Amino acid sequence: MSLTSEEVNFLIYRYLQESGFHHSAFTFGSESLVHRSTINGQDVPPGSLVSFIQKGIQYLEIEANLTKELPAEMTYYRPLDLLSVGR
Amino acid sequence: MSLTSEEVNFLIYRYLQESGFHHSAFTFGSESLVHRSTINGQDVPPGSLVSFIQKGIQYLEIEANLTKELPAEMTYYRPLDLLSVGR
Amino acid sequence: MSLTSEEVNFLIYRYLQESGFHHSAFTFGSESLVHRSTINGQDVPPGSLVSFIQKGIQYLEIEANLTKELPAEMTYYRPLDLLSVGR
Amino acid sequence: MSLTSEEVNFLIYRYLQESGFHHSAFTFGSESLVHRSTINGQDVPPGSLVSFIQKGIQYLEIEANLTKELPAEMTYYRPLDLLSVGR
Known part of the structure; x- marks a missing residue:
């Protein structure tokens, strides 16, 4: 089972948000365009x-x-x- | 074997650098103070x-x-x- | 009367904070090292x-x-x- | 003659770029949505x-x-x- 960079980025983005790294989450969200991800966030547990x-x-x-x-x-x-x- | 948040942050910081997310790496470096980490970066493979x-x-x-x-x-x-x- | 880059940076930093650009203020604060400024913030009106x-x-x-x-x-x-x- | 926040933001964005604050320019560009500005950048001298x-x-x-x-x-x-x- 291979892992896509989209999946890695999504996991990191979530970690940044959950851990209170709000500025990093914002910058990473913009730089990785993670918002355009097709991953359904509700499927990914905290x-x-x-x-x-x-x-x-x-x-x-x-x-x-x-x-x-x-x-x-x-x-x-x-x-x-x-x-x-x-x- | 438990994982510290310092270790998680270090792994993320490296990933951001290696993947060309330079702005995110900068912001995360500042926000997580990962530079003060005692982890020896040379021990961590790309x-x-x-x-x-x-x-x-x-x-x-x-x-x-x-x-x-x-x-x-x-x-x-x-x-x-x-x-x-x-x- | 000449203007120093430290003064320009301080004015920008304040503007970012006052205008709600919190992520930009954080990144700019780190990148410009405006925190090390000798300018007394209380002398600078909003x-x-x-x-x-x-x-x-x-x-x-x-x-x-x-x-x-x-x-x-x-x-x-x-x-x-x-x-x-x-x- | 009144000054719009769009104009102020554009001037700051340019300053950040010209002064080598690349991370701040990126974050501010994303946060202020300055890219959507109708200002013609070629009209604004360095x-x-x-x-x-x-x-x-x-x-x-x-x-x-x-x-x-x-x-x-x-x-x-x-x-x-x-x-x-x-x-």
């Missing part, structure tokens, strides 16, 4: 961007445990490290 | 935000296949629908 | 930018009347035309 | 906003000299003070 990222981290944790020999150190990685670890 | 989201989608797809009775329809869902499906 | 421009237009109107032979047409010029007329 | 303000200052200086008893101190005022002096 907090979606963070949910997706957290699920992605869980996936990478599982993947790292299955494929790498990283049993002990695993818990010491910060989320952003997982992308490098997963390579 | 495209990280999209990678995380895509991994999150994969996770939700697997989860949906394991827990729901959605064998046939599954492929028809769009990424954003998965968050609702997964509830 | 509406200063517009007052200055209006006085400038009056000046150019008087100047045009004194130096050009434009008695009849004068009243038909729009403010922005005066800058070209005054050359 | 540096118009600053020209108007400077002419406004000259006007206020002359006015202050004519109407107030401020012969000696006059030269010590900064541009922004003139608006208060002129009251």
Whole structure:
């Protein structure tokens, strides 16, 4: 299942609004033309961007445990490290 | 493994820069004070935000296949629908 | 009496705030670093930018009347035309 | 001759562009909808906003000299003070 940039932008726009980054939301809305999106906003639950990222981290944790020999150190990685670890 | 808002903001800031949303990156940088982040940017590979989201989608797809009775329809869902499906 | 860019920026920043252009005021504040200005905001009355421009237009109107032979047409010029007329 | 907010906004938009405030110009363009203006940009010479303000200052200086008893101190005022002096 592929992800379109329209979908990524929509998730970010929602995050900016929900997190109180009102100026960024305005500028991003204008620059990305997210308003012209065909995505139905009502289908996207609050907090979606963070949910997706957290699920992605869980996936990478599982993947790292299955494929790498990283049993002990695993818990010491910060989320952003997982992308490098997963390579 | 929990995700901090600093990490989410850093991933978004990078995405905005990498995707050519220069005005949004500037405004978000100012509004989120992401410059004061202690995250070492060199540890974060390009495209990280999209990678995380895509991994999150994969996770939700697997989860949906394991827990729901959605064998046939599954492929028809769009990424954003998965968050609702997964509830 | 010369005008500094710091003064021009301060007048614009105030105008943006007073006119409800909150996103522009935020971005301009960040980009122009107007917050570091040494101008005492309390010395600057509301509406200063517009007052200055209006006085400038009056000046150019008087100047045009004194130096050009434009008695009849004068009243038909729009403010922005005066800058070209005054050359 | 009255000044419309459309004209003020156009002058500011031009100033932001000419002065290298690209992010502010973008945000202000979106927020003020200055692009929908009927003003013909080619009629507006570069540096118009600053020209108007400077002419406004000259006007206020002359006015202050004519109407107030401020012969000696006059030269010590900064541009922004003139608006208060002129009251």
